[in-house]
Amino acid sequence: MAILVTGGLGYIGSHTVVELLNNGFEVVIVDDLSNTERFILNNIEEITGKKPVFYPFDLRRKELLTQVFDAHQIDGCIHFAAYKAVGESQIRPVDYYENNLFSLINILQEFKAREISNFIFSSSCTIYGQAEVMPITEKTPLKLPESVYGKTKQMGEEILIDFAKAYHRKISLLRYFNPIGAHPSGKIGELPIGVPSNLVPFVMQTASGVREKLNIWGNDYATEDGTAVRDYVYVVDLAKAHVAALKKLIDDSSADSLIDIYNLGTGNGSSVLEVVKAFEKANNVEVPYQICARREGDITIAYADPQKAQKELNWKSETSLEESLRTVWEWQKYLNTRS
Ligand code: NAD
Ligand code: WQD
DSSP, X not given: OEEEEXXXXXXXXXXXXXXXXXXTOEEEEEOOOTTSOTHHHHHHHHHHSOOOEEEOSOTTOHHHHHHHHHHSOEEEEEEOOSOOOXXXXXXXXXXXXXXXXXXXXXXXXXXXXXXXXXXEEEEEGGGGOSOSSSSBOTTSOOOOOSSXXXXXXXXXXXXXXXXXXXXXXXXEEEEXXXXXXXXXXXSOOOOOOSSOOSHHHHHHHHHTTSSSOXXXXXXOSSSSSSSOXXXXXXXXXXXXXXXXXXXXXXXTTTOSOOEEEEEESOSOOEEHHHXXXXXXXXXXXXXXXXXXXXXXXXXXXXXXXXXXXXXXXXXXXXXXXXXXXXXXXXXXXXXXXXX
């Protein structure tokens, strides 16, 4: 079966392509390289011994996308491609709405025209905002996200739900918590493009001396050590969840339900300080930090209830925080050899 993977050379996409290839799927990648680099494609081939088909173009170019669907018998899509920086989305809202929504709609137009089903969407825990009760289940009420980025994810989900109902196609909305780590081969991971806003890439760069200090955004939260708590899920585990979700869409072709929704996290919350300490312990390095004021828009605590994914996808995250953080350091070492 051939699966279109948009954003397949990006962070989560590249790990998922590896798992798809290892599971015998044919993969067709569309990625405009706006937030990644071409060497990731070669490294996917080194890891798997297989070369996915790759088209380097922007999904907003509808005519090129149509050509891909004409050239390949596409059986499903995992749609990762999007802009994802929360802070940037506030100052470039039109670009975020345009890229994240038009790209999605262009693919759905092709699906609609060709009777293709099986669509997996990269959604985010950001659409729950600060939930009242932990852990967060799929039934936890959604809040209107504060960021433009978050709104594009909530709108994307709504568009897909309407699409599934109107055209009777199967979709899966995967709400990731905080993905971290890199492939155990050390050959693919999150590329450090620009100044990272996410915690783990910043920790990685601080430990390696690229940044002087980590700024910890607030230690006056109502948590055990005062720093904010998140659910950090290992990217290879997350990638495997996509294969499980895809197989369920494909195998369950007679099922009544058209819309699958899963929270993908570990079920455990870790504070910022716990992440820093775990990184230091896992890699035997120091991470200098200073406590700063809270970051605007941040919430206190979020962690998933992953039981639905465990029950229906037979998936659960298996990799510890420390082990995940060890792979981050291996990836940094690999990047050092390239510079
Ligand atoms: P990423 O930036 O590493 O990957 C996205 C890829 O899509 C990049 O390679 C980029 O070049 C490509 N791309 C972007 N716009 C494109 C376009 N118009 N046409 C073709 N290619 C395009 O991001 P990621 O961390 O791998 O995230 C993947 C998806 O998961 C995104 O939709 C993101 O919003 C979502 N998500 C990410 C996180 C996270 O913390 N990383 C959490 C929840 C959800
Ligand atoms: C984690 C914790 C920070 C950087 C974001 C998006 C969310 C999702 C995942 C896409 C917070 C603290 C961070 C730093 C710090 N992405 N921190 N110093 O904010 O939970 O979620 O990424 O969908 O939508 O909002 O992740 O990694 O930015 O922060 O103290 O330099 O680390 O305040 O408590 P977040 P994050």
